[in-house]
Amino acid sequence: MTTPDSAETAAGQSDGVAAVDRALAIALALAQAASPLTLSDLSRATGMYKSTLLRLLASLERANLVTKRADRRYTLGSLAFLFGRAFETTHGLREAITPILAWLVEHGTESPSFHVRHGTDSRLCLFRLDSGHSTLDRVRAGDILPIGRGAAGKVLTAYADGQAQGSGVPLVFTSFGERDPLCGAIASPVFGPGGMLLGALSLSGPLERFSVLAVERMSALLLQAAQRATQALGGAWPEAGPEHGTEDAA
Incomplete structure (x- = not known):
């Protein structure tokens, strides 16, 4: 009563x-x-x-x-x-991720960024470094983007419950003109202890530079970078599994 x-x-x-x-x-x-x-x-x-x-x-x-x-x-x-500083100190993300973003740029990739889930329907670009190309996409650190569109959003959705051994979930997702019709992106997960998903490492830029050969080359570099980030943050990289998703929309 x-x-x-x-x-x-x-x-x-x-x-x-x-x-x-x-x-x-x-x-x-x-x-x-x-x-x-x-x-x-x-x-x-x-x-x-x-x-x-x-x-x-x-x-x-x-x-x-x-x-x-x-x-x-x-x-x-x-x-x-103070909140932002405490977040970075607690998770140790900036120290681990920013050198890897710089490594990707040094190897001639599109602009690298690191995204984390932000609520139910969105993601937050936590870190971003512009590539050396003369034309860039417009993603910036602090931007809040939809979870349902874009390669990083696919990663955050696919691995929302963490790394499942033997699940067959790909390690690289692509996005061609989904969030922005003029931009493309590829993304891969970064794991922490216990297979916990920490975020998505992505490469994005003008769609015209995402040829088949460019995507293959950048995917190989992205996987190396995601593995290094995972190990730096105390996680274990999956030993085997498909590299690319088969559901990517052009």
Whole structure:
């Protein structure tokens, strides 16, 4: 039987969860923005009323997650930097991954990047290094991209439950014009201890440079890079299995 007190408590908990969700939506909008945002910008980005935003922004400012500048625009505060530094320190990803991205560029590949899952329907480009080519795709570190399109998204979906021995899941996935009709990409998983998926290492660039021979050459380099990253992060690389996926859409 539900009592008035229990109903009030449940309502309070529901309101609290909703407030947290809205606060995180504000922080995400600021994280995705290329520049500081006005209150009107935030209202458009989040779909919230300005009165609601002002109340939540005041709490976020007190926690130093959001900063209000002198020009009345909002940006992420120092707490966001601490979160990012703590994430990198805990996982040790930057130290292990960035030298491998540089190694790929030195070997003439397309632009390498490292993606991790971000919620249910998206992925986050955590690290990115431009290739030496004169024309590039537009992916940047910090970009949030759809999980359902692109080679890195396929990897993160296929290995969502980690590395399954003998599963027959390929180690290289390709994407030709799926997320962006002018771009191509190939991607491979990076594993941690216990076969846990840590992320997807990918190479992306203009589709015109993804010939059959170029994809074969870059796939070989990508597999070497993914294996090195896996070993550097305490994982074990699969001993055998198919290299390429058979479901890739052109």
